[in-house]
Amino acid sequence: MVIQWFPGHMAKATREVKEKLKLVDIVFELVDARCPLSSHNMYLDEVVKDKKKIIIFNKIDLCDRAETAKWKNYFENKGYTVVYTDAKNSNNLNKVIDKAKEELAEKIARQVAKGIKPRAIRSMVIGVPNVGKSTFINKLIKKNVANTANKPGVTKKQQLLDTPGILMPKFDNQEIGKKLSLIGSIKDDITPLDDVSLYLIELLKENYLENLNNLYKINVNSDDENVFIMEKVAEKRFKKIGGDYDYDSTIKLLIQDFRTQKFGLITLDNYNDLLENEEQNEN
């Protein structure tokens, strides 16, 4: 079974985002800090054109900071402005507002020079499902209302379009799909969860072997086959059914354990993998 990437309603969503762009000054693309490249829409620039944009690495509280910092660098080297946030706990949202003001400073200065009173900054939030768009919008709106209420006379506040744009990356790369499934962007009922869980094992054994061994109290190594590792987990956690491993329960367990952070702070996109792929493509 292959994960379908760009279903019709996503094409419609892209169209809608394009239409709404006219109404905004700046676009916030939310990506998941655990896989900033895989959850990023590589056609963002094409969709957003020369509208100002900020890439927000949300769920920063869940990622492996050292690995995710490499991705921040990667995006900054491509000219993007990046801000880390934990929208759930309202962390760093002021930074988003500050950066938006910085990005729009020239435009605002031009308006002032023309004698136009600058209006509130209008922004649009886009990103894949479950990346935290609604949470981000709600928290940012509350923050602005609070800020405004605290400072009498200050009426300028940021306006957000309250319907976030869902944009799935258009991609034929199954690995990206599996990562998007792990972070809950793609519904489980259209996903081959057996493949996803084996892929999770692959990523964990390569980059977070200790976390994997510690959680299940097993002692596998990175040369072991993924299926062998799955069987070790099954052995530890479930009774055999008719002499066979309970693969179904093990598959669900692995995915659930990732989604509930049982492996600790994990970043699924590995920067060295990208470098290796680029090297291979060059040769």
Ligand code: G4P
């Ligand atoms: P969406 O609009 O992009 O689809 O995402 P939404 O805001 O619905 O958020 C999806 C889930 O991610 C929610 O959890 C939300 O609480 C969580 N979330 C959002 N931002 C962050 C963050 O920065 N860090 C963490 N750790 N979680 C975040 P949920 O379990 O679906 O709902 P709830 O139990 O929190 O209500």
